[in-house]
Amino acid sequence: MSLQGKHTKEWFERANAVLVNGVSSQFRYWGDDDTIVIDHGEGGYLVDMDGKRYLDYQLGFGPIILGHGDPAVSEAVAEAAREGASFAMTQRREVDAAEKVLTALAWPERIRFTNTGTEATMHAIRLARGVTGRDIVLKFEGQYHGVHDYVMYSTASAAYGSLGSRMRPIPVQSSSGIPDEIRTFIRTLPYNDLDAVHALFRGEGHRIAAVIVEPTLGNTFGLLPVAGFLEGLREVTGEYGAALIFDEVKTGFRIAVGGAAEHFGVTPDIGTYAKAMGNGFPVAAIATTGRFVEGWRQGGIAQAGTYSGNGVAAAAAGATVDRLKTGEPLAQVEKVGRDLMEGLEKILADRGVAGKVVGHPSMFSIYLGEGEPTDFRDTAKHDEDLYERLTMRMIEKGVMPCPDAKEPWFVCAAHTDDDVATTLQVFEESLGETVDDQ
Ligand SMILES: Cc1ncc(COP(=O)(O)O)c(C=O)c1O
Structure with a gap:
């Protein structure tokens, strides 16, 4: 299944005709069927060319700290x-x-x-x-x-x-x-x-x-x-x-x-x-x-x-x-990030999936493997395939971390407690479906 709706697909085709692989930075290319074209951002969300909303945890690979269009x-x-x-x-x-x-x-x-x-x-x-x-x-x-x-x-x-x-x-x-x-x-x-x-x-x-x-x-x-x-x-x-x-x-x-x-x-x-x-x-x-x-x-x-x-x-x-x-934005980032980290780790444990949520609340990642990594070599044990299938399901459901776990989830001050609840629900569902499919 493609991540592109009808209009997003048309826009990707236009993009592909003028930009190499349809992107201006190679990390953004997810393949011809899954590279999404964005119309605009709103706070903690992105909206694609079909009007589909994504709860955004890529946040431009980190720069968005206050929210899109602050x-x-x-x-x-x-x-x-x-x-x-x-x-x-x-x-x-x-x-x-x-x-x-x-x-x-x-x-x-x-x-x-x-x-x-x-x-x-x-x-x-x-x-x-x-x-x-x-x-x-x-x-x-x-x-x-x-x-x-x-x-x-x-x-x-x-x-x-x-x-x-x-x-x-x-x-x-x-x-x-x-x-x-x-x-x-x-x-x-x-x-x-x-x-x-x-x-x-x-x-x-x-x-x-x-x-x-x-x-x-x-x-x-x-x-x-x-x-x-x-x-x-x-x-x-x-x-x-x-x-x-x-x-x-x-x-x-x-x-x-x-x-x-x-x-x-x-x-x-x-x-x-x-x-x-x-x-x-x-x-x-x-x-x-x-x-x-x-x-x-x-x-x-x-x-x-x-x-x-x-x-x-x-x-x-x-x-x-x-x-x-003012201190407020980073206090919110830290609170949301901490709630997400704890919630995600609990779901992994409840589901019996080996893994750990690592990093700082404002930029953390989900490591799916045994033990706790402290350097790049240790992360060889991470289950890249499971993580990618899991996150692609999440993205289909409108929650968007980067499908490569090495790139942290980024949190911004526009993310809310409701966003945390939505994210945890989507993560739990997607993890269940992905593990059941194996
Ligand atoms: C730690 C670090 N340094 C430097 C860069 C390069 O920054 P830019 O993409 O703005 O050139 C990045 C980009 O992700 C980065 O993460």
């Missing part, structure tokens, strides 16, 4: 659009938004705006290399930092069997088109394995420019750091003079207003922010402090962007952060 953000953006977006000069809205972002994050001395998470991590890595004079970057398996060549290794699409041993992991290229030589600049290790990090630093710590880490494993089930992991990264990078980069593109302005740095109480040298900072509008920031601010200030480490700090993006960030600072 009135305050929409109004601020519309006003900015009427007054012109890009001036090749610093503008009032950009300064205003930067002040709000800096106050919310608390730890950085300065930020620079950019447009996407990919640009932010690319600039963060260049800044770290430019200041330290070193080339090597350590990243963790299952983490995603955008699509630029320097970080497309051992992401969540890597085949488990291709990663080599835990002691000597093989950085697995996640795309064709990346020169082989780039691999010499990257090291990959299992997330949460501080012993492995120490061993790497003992061997070549003085060649390492940066450790880049999603503080929670936001691209693999939203797994949380084990006690001491982030603190250990802070310590070892400090000892060896490498930069600690927190890639907070998913966690920033979501797991707390000040992101993972606030939530876990560990401060990086450089932080990258995007998604929830702008409630769906393309705005990102690179935040930094100390010698890294100085590195940019002195010049010679290129950072630029025609649209960076544009008025529309800045207005979106300013209005979103204003709302988040």
Whole structure:
């Protein structure tokens, strides 16, 4: 059965005639029969071209934190659009938004705006290399930092069997088109394995420019750091003079207003922010402090962007952060997320299905397997096929998490207690049908 109704199918055919596979980002392609075309969003819901409503837990892969079409953000953006977006000069809205972002994050001395998470991590890595004079970057398996060549290794699409041993992991290229030589600049290790990090630093710590880490494993089930992991990264990078980069593109302005740095109480040298900072509008920031601010200030480490700090993006960030600072939106996100996590886990237990709901209430995943994973390799035991069949049934019934369990369920402030009840009912029914079908 196709997820496309009559009009959605016609729109997909139009899309397919002009966009490669009918999409502008490959992750959105679910096959010719199941790629849905959306008309508009409303709070916690999406509406497709047939008027079918979906309770949305993809939320654009994380940016929607207040709800689709939030009135305050929409109004601020519309006003900015009427007054012109890009001036090749610093503008009032950009300064205003930067002040709000800096106050919310608390730890950085300065930020620079950019447009996407990919640009932010690319600039963060260049800044770290430019200041330290070193080339090597350590990243963790299952983490995603955008699509630029320097970080497309051992992401969540890597085949488990291709990663080599835990002691000597093989950085697995996640795309064709990346020169082989780039691999010499990257090291990959299992997330949460501080012993492995120490061993790497003992061997070549003085060649390492940066450790880049999603503080929670936001691209693999939203797994949380084990006690001491982030603190250990802070310590070892400090000892060896490498930069600690927190890639907070998913966690920033979501797991707390000040992101993972606030939530876990560990401060990086450089932080990258995007998604929830702008409630769906393309705005990102690179935040930094100390010698890294100085590195940019002195010049010679290129950072630029025609649209960076544009008025529309800045207005979106300013209005979103204003709302988040009241505390109400994230309190609602956390409550709804917690109720969902508990409810989903109870249904799994009642049904006798091995599994665990893992992550933070604002971005969690359902792991269907024995035990509790702490890194990407552990998730090889997850029953991918069962999860996909289960979530496709849920989507047919109008509740839409991503069918790939590695991508967390995202919660927004527009989700309600009624939405929780609907979701749990649909999950229970769909799980029953899927298990009975086996
Ligand atoms: C942690 C993280 N970093 C960076 C990115 C890249 O952001 P963008 O898609 O805006 O380029 C993503 C995207 O999902 C992400 O999850």
